[in-house]
Amino acid sequence: MKNSYHIDEKGCYGEFGGAFVPEMLQPNLTELKEQYLNILEDDQFQEEFQDLLKQYVGRPTPLYYAKRLSETYGTKVYLKREDLCHTGAHKVNNTVGQILLAKRLGKKRIIAETGAGQHGVATATVCALMGLPCVIYMGAIDIERQAPNVARMKMLGATVIPAKSGSKTLKDATNEAIRDWISNPTDTHYIIGSVVGPHPYPDLVARLQSIISKEIKKQLLEVEGKENPDYVIACVGGGSNAAGAFYHFLEEENVKLLAVEAAGKGVDSGESAATSILGKTGIIHGSKTLLMQSKDGQITEPYSISAGLDYPGVGPLHAHLFKSKRADFVAITDEDAMKAGLQLSKLEGIIPAIETSHALALLEQKTFKEDDIVVINLSGRGDKDLQTYIDYFKY
Amino acid sequence: MNRIKKRLQENKKILSIYFTAGFPQLDDTTSIIKSLENSGVDMIEIGLPFSDPLADGPTIQASSTQALKNGMTTDLLFTQLKSIRESVNIPLVIMGYFNPIFQYGVEEFCKKCQETGIDGLIIPDLPLEVYQDEYQTIFESYGLINIFLITPQTSTARIKQIDEASKGFIYMVSSASVTGGKNDFSEEQLAYFKKVKDMNLKTPQIVGFGISNKKTFNQATSYAHGAIIGSAFIKFLENKKDSVGEFILNFIKI
Ligand SMILES: Cc1ncc(COP(=O)(O)O)c(C=O)c1O
Numbered sequence: 001m002k003n004s005y006h007i008d009e010k011g012c013y014g015e016f017g018g019a020f021v022p023e024m025l026q027p028n029l030t031e032l033k034e035q036y037l038n039i040l041e042d043d044q045f046q047e048e049f050q051d052l053l054k055q056y057v058g059r060p061t062p063l064y065y066a067k068r069l070s071e072t073y074g075t076k077v078y079l080k081r082e083d084l085c086h087t088g089a090h091k092v093n094n095t096v097g098q099i100l101l102a103k104r105l106g107k108k109r110i111i112a113e114t115g116a117g118q119h120g121v122a123t124a125t126v127c128a129l130m131g132l133p134c135v136i137y138m139g140a141i142d143i144e145r146q147a148p149n150v151a152r153m154k155m156l157g158a159t160v161i162p163a164k165s166g167s168k169t170l171k172d173a174t175n176e177a178i179r180d181w182i183s184n185p186t187d188t189h190y191i192i193g194s195v196v197g198p199h200p201y202p203d204l205v206a207r208l209q210s211i212i213s214k215e216i217k218k219q220l221l222e223v224e225g226k227e228n229p230d231y232v233i234a235c236v237g238g239g240s241n242a243a244g245a246f247y248h249f250l251e252e253e254n255v256k257l258l259a260v261e262a263a264g265k266g267v268d269s270g271e272s273a274a275t276s277i278l279g280k281t282g283i284i285h286g287s288k289t290l291l292m293q294s295k296d297g298q299i300t301e302p303y304s305i306s307a308g309l310d311y312p313g314v315g316p317l318h319a320h321l322f323k324s325k326r327a328d329f330v331a332i333t334d335e336d337a338m339k340a341g342l343q344l345s346k347l348e349g350i351i352p353a354i355e356t357s358h359a360l361a362l363l364e365q366k367t368f369k370e371d372d373i374v375v376i377n378l379s380g381r382g383d384k385d386l387q388t389y390i391d392y393f394k395y
Numbered sequence: 396m397n398r399i400k401k402r403l404q405e406n407k408k409i410l411s412i413y414f415t416a417g418f419p420q421l422d423d424t425t426s427i428i429k430s431l432e433n434s435g436v437d438m439i440e441i442g443l444p445f446s447d448p449l450a451d452g453p454t455i456q457a458s459s460t461q462a463l464k465n466g467m468t469t470d471l472l473f474t475q476l477k478s479i480r481e482s483v484n485i486p487l488v489i490m491g492y493f494n495p496i497f498q499y500g501v502e503e504f505c506k507k508c509q510e511t512g513i514d515g516l517i518i519p520d521l522p523l524e525v526y527q528d529e530y531q532t533i534f535e536s537y538g539l540i541n542i543f544l545i546t547p548q549t550s551t552a553r554i555k556q557i558d559e560a561s562k563g564f565i566y567m568v569s570s571a572s573v574t575g576g577k578n579d580f581s582e583e584q585l586a587y588f589k590k591v592k593d594m595n596l597k598t599p600q601i602v603g604f605g606i607s608n609k610k611t612f613n614q615a616t617s618y619a620h621g622a623i624i625g626s627a628f629i630k631f632l633e634n635k636k637d638s639v640g641e642f643i644l645n646f647i648k649i
Contacts, residue, residue: 020493022450022519023544024568026553165456166446178449183572185548283494283520284447296468297498298446 003324005250005317011199012288014323016316019198021286024182028190031105033200039104040097040207052096053211056129057086059093063219063375068347075368078229079350079378080216082241089353089380090209090241091122095191097208099126102189109188111135113177115142115170115237116308116355117149118380119193124158134158137176139169142307149384167301170237170311174285194238195315198286202243202315209244216375217248229373233258235359236329237273237308239315241379246327256328258366259318260359262304263331271303274331275314276322284313290322305334305388306354308380336361338392341382353380354388398486398514399540399563402437403599409564409621410612410647411438411601412628413490415458416475417467418444419632424475425482427632427639432485434643440517440623443472443491450519452575454626469499473507480512488542490517501530505537515540515563523560542566545600547587554594561598567591567619569605575626577605580614588618612646 005013011033012018019029039045053059061081070077082090095112102110110127112134114120120136127134136153140162143150153160163172174197181190195202195209217227232249234242236259249255264272272278279290284299292300292312304310314322321327332340341357344350352360356379368374382389389395402409412431416424424441431439444459444467451459479487489508496504496518508516516539521530523543534541540563545554548571557565570577570584580588591600602615603623615622624646631642 018525020520020522020525023522023549024450024546024571026522027548027550165460171447175447175449179452179573182450185546185571280498282497283492285449286520291494293494293498295498296470297495298463299494 003326005321005326007199007203011203013316013320015281016287016289016319017199017202018288019286020283020288021198022182024185025198028181028185029198035105036101036200036204039101045100045104048100049097053093057092057096058084059211060215060219061085063216063223065223066348069344069363072347073363073368074370075372075374077363078373078375080212080245080375081378082212083350083352083356083378083381087118087122087125088383089118089122090212090244091119091193092125093211093244094193094205094208094240095119095122095126098189098191099130099132102191103130105189107187107189109133109184110191111137111177111180111188112191112193113137113170113173114193115139115173115310116306116353117142117146117153117384118308120158120160121149121152121156123191124153124156127158128156135180136160137163137173137180139163139167139173141168142170142173145388146307146384147387169307171299178285194240195243195317196238196285196287196313202287202317205240206243206247206317209240210247212241212244212377213246213248216245220373224373228252228255229375231256231258231368231372231374232377233260233359233362233374234377235260235309235355235379236314236318237311237355238313239318241377243315243317245375245377250326257321257326258362259321259327259329260362261329261331262306262309262358263333264303264305266333267331272331273302273304273309273311275312276329277331279313287316289313289316290319305337306358308353308355309358330362330365332358332361332365336364340364341389342393350378351382352378353382354385356380397538397540397563398484399438399488402486403564403620407437408616409437409601410643411440411621411623412436413440413442413623413625414628414632415442415444415455415462416472417462417465418458418629419461421465421467422475424472425479428479428483428487430639431643432483434640435647436485436643437621438486438488440488440490441472443469443489443495445492445495448492450573452573452626454629455574458629469495469504473511476511486514487512488515488517489513493518493521502533505533505539508539509537513539515542517542517566519544523557527560544568545591547571547584551594554591554596558596558598564620565596565598565600566623567600567602569602569615572604574604578607578611580605580611585614588615592618609646
């Protein structure tokens with residue numbers, strides 16, 4: 001049987017996914033599950049969504065042929081410029097779609113979790129656009145290391161609430177957002193920021209991000225005369241930019257998909273976020289997926305220099321891509337990512353987000369053929385990470 | 396007969412107490428159980444601590460974090476409870492999140508529960524449908540009753556479905572919230588208690604979340620068959636000014 005890379009009727013990708021949530025969340029999720037496809041496929045929704053993506057987000061984003069980077073590595077490197085999206089990362093594709101969805105569901109209040117702050121900013125932005133109140137949960141540690149984004153969210157009118165439990169990062173912010181949703185079950189929509197969480201979120205977010213690969217196909221056809229590259233490379237925190245970049249290539253088995261995770265200080269250092277290597281099947285945030293955990297099933301505190309990759313799980317689609325070997329998973333250390341970020345800045349005049357730098361670092365680690373077409377999803381820009389770059393390179 | 400079922404047939408208002416295993420001290424588990432039984436409590440929920448308790452408020456979260464810091468593990472809990480049935484006869488329920496049970500091996504976990512004399516399980520993030528499809532046969536072959544939750548948002552149709560599937564009691568969550576004490580029930584909550592009472596379900600209901608004093612206990616039990624005290628007992632364990640007996644008396648003295 002041909003492998004399927006989409007959800008089945010139970011919301012599962014192979015053995016992963018589903019909705020392991022307390023009864024308190026069943027009505028919310030049932031409502032969402034029953035309505036999201038109808039809404040997403042509605043003509044009027046699509047019209048509004050496409051219009052906002054074009055006029056507000058600035059899509060289509062360029063597929064930029066990186067000449068000097070290509071020369072350096074002796075292959076053809078294209079960068080999908082999600083960093084040029086309004087707010088500076090791919091995250092806004094999802095929040096624009098979900099805010100339109102929330103309005104059609106009649107919701108009056110928006111909540112979200114954030115790690116790097118990119119999803120928080122993207123959520124606060126669309127809430128300002130639509131005039132809806134917005135509460136963002138963010139780990140206390142991330143609030144410190146992503147200060148500019150915290151300020152942006154506040155300017156946009158959002159309330160930022162620090163998550164002070166556990167590792168005080170993305171996983172804990174997600175717990176707090178889910179608890180808020182339990183306590184506000186009727187008027188609130190939870191805009192989850194990646195392809196994680198209970199069904200139907202992974203599928204919903206993947207569909208909203210799939211515009212990335214749709215554009216890549218069209219743009220490659222224009223410049224290379226064919227729709228399919230040889231490689232698509234993307235970093236994976238929860239996995240939304242990768243899901244979007246892979247989406248329309250999932251069934252094209254000759255397109256090699258490379259998913260890049262954060263090795264932190266090294267996969268075996270005890271300070272890592274390389275979920276596919278270090279994780280086992282388990283339940284996190286309502287989804288059965290690969291998960292970093294102790295032998296006793298307690299969720300492990302991950303580590304990465306990039307807040308957006310500092311998550312102990314991975315979306316169930318990616319767990320499935322890993323298990324079925326449809327995608328290759330590679331882990332990149334802090335050090336190699338930082339070098340790659342600096343290299344892109346010097347060679348192409350583009351300062352990438354540190355998350356994205358992990359994907360870029362693969363050029364150094366893997367050999368590509370001269371006529372290979374390699375598309376790297378440039379998921380975000382580095383403005384939010386300046387302080388981390390400054391501290392690291394001692395500018 | 397399963398001790399939960401037997402107790403529910405005794406036609407009295409059930410006072411059930413939740414505590415987190417391994418809190419405040421790692422080895423408090425058995426002494427807390429014994430003193431609760433001696434104080435006249437009707438049922439006990441033993442919390443298996445989890446790093447990420449989604450349905451819990453700050454009080455139970457903090458107790459779980461402390462218990463894990465103290466060194467509590469699934470194996471250790473079973474070791475502590477090994478001889479518990481030599482000294483107590485009260486119904487014992489384990490309340491835990493699904494991941495630690497899944498890692499232990501669901502069947503192995505159920506087997507250990509039976510050997511220990513556990514009567515039932517409450518696993519908030521194991522939904523009804525997954526339970527029925529994948530785990531019901533295993534639970535039942537080890538004599539365990541699985542307890543389902545309902546909330547004010549649960550539809551009438553789903554309440555009926557859960558009633559059908561239930562073998563012990565229905566855990567009636569008092570409000571749309573995570574665990575944690577409030578001092579009063581609102582009109583809305585009381586209306587929800589009444590609606591469920593008037594449905595005349597086959598399964599008895601026990602109210603949990605927000606039972607913090609004698610007033611809320613009495614209100615809840617004037618509609619339902621019992622009530623569960625969680626965060627309020629954890630807060631008591633933190634300070635422990637009185638004995639367990641005195642804490643319990645506050646709820647049951649007339
Ligand atoms: C620029 C950027 N890339 C990647 C990620 C990781 O998320 P995901 O794996 O969902 O794309 C983030 C998350 O904050 C981000 O800001």
